[in-house]
Amino acid sequence: MKRDEFDTWSRDRLEQVEAALERWVPALAPAGLGDAMRYGVLDGGKRLRPLLVLSAAEAVGATDSEAALRAACSVELIHAYSLIHDDMPCMDDDVLRRGKPTVHVKFGQAQAMLAGDAMQALAFEVLTPEDDSVPLALQARLCGLLARAAGQDGMAGGQAIDLASIGRPLDEQSLSDMHRRKTGALLQASVMMGAACGDASPQARQALSEYGAALGLAFQVVDDILDVTQASSTLGKTAGKDADQNKPTYVTVLGLSAAQRRAQTLREQAQAALARSGLPDAAWLSVLADKVVERDC
Amino acid sequence: MKRDEFDTWSRDRLEQVEAALERWVPALAPAGLGDAMRYGVLDGGKRLRPLLVLSAAEAVGATDSEAALRAACSVELIHAYSLIHDDMPCMDDDVLRRGKPTVHVKFGQAQAMLAGDAMQALAFEVLTPEDDSVPLALQARLCGLLARAAGQDGMAGGQAIDLASIGRPLDEQSLSDMHRRKTGALLQASVMMGAACGDASPQARQALSEYGAALGLAFQVVDDILDVTQASSTLGKTAGKDADQNKPTYVTVLGLSAAQRRAQTLREQAQAALARSGLPDAAWLSVLADKVVERDC
Numbered sequence A, B: 001m002k003r004d005e006f007d008t009w010s011r012d013r014l015e016q017v018e019a020a021l022e023r024w025v026p027a028l029a030p031a032g033l034g035d036a037m038r039y040g041v042l043d044g045g046k047r048l049r050p051l052l053v054l055s056a057a058e059a060v061g062a063t064d065s066e067a068a069l070r071a072a073c074s075v076e077l078i079h080a081y082s083l084i085h086d087d088m089p090c091m092d093d094d095v096l097r098r099g100k101p102t103v104h105v106k107f108g109q110a111q112a113m114l115a116g117d118a119m120q121a122l123a124f125e126v127l128t129p130e131d132d133s134v135p136l137a138l139q140a141r142l143c144g145l146l147a148r149a150a151g152q153d154g155m156a157g158g159q160a161i162d163l164a165s166i167g168r169p170l171d172e173q174s175l176s177d178m179h180r181r182k183t184g185a186l187l188q189a190s191v192m193m194g195a196a197c198g199d200a201s202p203q204a205r206q207a208l209s210e211y212g213a214a215l216g217l218a219f220q221v222v223d224d225i226l227d228v229t230q231a232s233s234t235l236g237k238t239a240g241k242d243a244d245q246n247k248p249t250y251v252t253v254l255g256l257s258a259a260q261r262r263a264q265t266l267r268e269q270a271q272a273a274l275a276r277s278g279l280p281d282a283a284w285l286s287v288l289a290d291k292v293v294e295r296d297c
Helices: A002-024 A030-041 A048-059 A065-086 A103-107 A109-127 A136-150 A155-165 A172-196 A202-229 A250-254 A256-277 A283-294 B002-024 B030-041 B048-059 B065-086 B103-107 B109-127 B136-150 B155-165 B172-196 B202-229 B250-254 B256-277 B283-294
Strands: none
Touching (some): A002 A048, A030 A065, A030 A109, A048 A202, A065 A172, A109 B065, A109 B136, A136 B109, A172 A202, A202 A256, A250 A256, B002 B065, B002 B283, B030 B065, B030 B109, B065 B136, B065 B172, B172 B202, B202 B250, B256 B283
16 A cells, blocks of 8 residues: 555656756757766666655655755766766776666767766756755755765765775675765765755654665665676666676675575664654655665666 | 065965865775875865965955865865866876876776766865854855856866867857856856855956956966967976867967967956956955966966
């Protein structure tokens, strides 16, 4: 029942997100840059991060839907830019993403790099509307949360560890640290940015932060599992890539069945944190934690 | 006399900027990322953008020196990241910058790309201190100005035009449009971010915006002139690069002596805008406009 309601709710919200991205990612950016940016972010992906933002905003009773929508688009822009850069030849050198040629394959490396750079800037543009349709204090909070999740202490730092770990054994602690930054920080920030759009007690905020941390790690554990259990055609990206590149993953470090158990434990931790939050409207966050662990692509 | 005073003032302020960058660009970012970031931004460059921020802040009587210092460092971080990405093989493919090997030569392409990405995020982290030592409304304003200057409508968009213009004739209008975005937007934003740190009348703000636009274009005209008149050893970067790459420049479009006259005209426009601003303390901005045009590197 909850699932059906969630599906209806999320379909509606994702339409809003797609329409907003369509509006905010400029078709008219100069010299083909807009085409590359739009190709990299429109019509693709599961939009997990926007859904986390919007679910968290609803959970804390946010009334400022403009702010939540902008936050949802900003995290997706950061995520999409990171995929563009990550796929480039000097990084993962991947040619397939979401079932389509990657941005650098289609537009060239220089344009791909610039599109990623411009999308990072655009994320902060989206958070700072000049008409002040989002209160300035909230704009500042959202920019701060996003910047820290994207930067050296978050996503970019995690990618640097990832690069340095190719072909090297990592223990589980180091692997977790890498993924907390690389994937977890932006997922957790999505939750916290949604929460910033409404009023939540410090206790609720702390619980949501723990929910976000558990969900972020669960997401990566499942990603590692799917990389070995699914075909490229299901994933929409090259499967078996981590093993080919000799990258440490939860599956190589823990083994497949222990990794699967770990994903379940993290799901339970996420649900327990939600229960601790005391928030009455956290149903969508609960569904999302289940979906992250149960997904097959 | 003014020049001597300016030199004393700017030496003092640049020491503060260097110390702040030293503090904020993390030595401990993971897996060598911090080393690449610090290499790319510390101990190098003329620091024109930070000086514009701090001069404009003084011109409007800004009392919040913490905000101005953070703004100064944030524009330098954006500038430095753009140089790192611009120098990469898929872009300008340059090996020399500020007399040293470029970041990708020293740290590899992947690390250079990540360092640039992390530095863009860091610019927004610097603008959003969590201790609220900068008022939240001002944090939001500064983030908005910086994001727009860095993104598709500013620097990244200008670079896309630059890429697309290689080997193609551009008329002067298109060349100006490209440079207004590529170099001008961030220089102008530096002035406006400084101005945002204090109180200025709408008239003064408008005049400062025109000053920033003229100075921004003058900077690029002079850059194009120096590219043909100076040796690499003086510039600290590869001279004659634009001609080698068959890129349109003010010198190729206007000819050398007309380009030199244009730089003088833009200097006069910048000074006239300052006079219109009615600001009593705009002396440093005036000196900077002169220095931009008179520089030999």
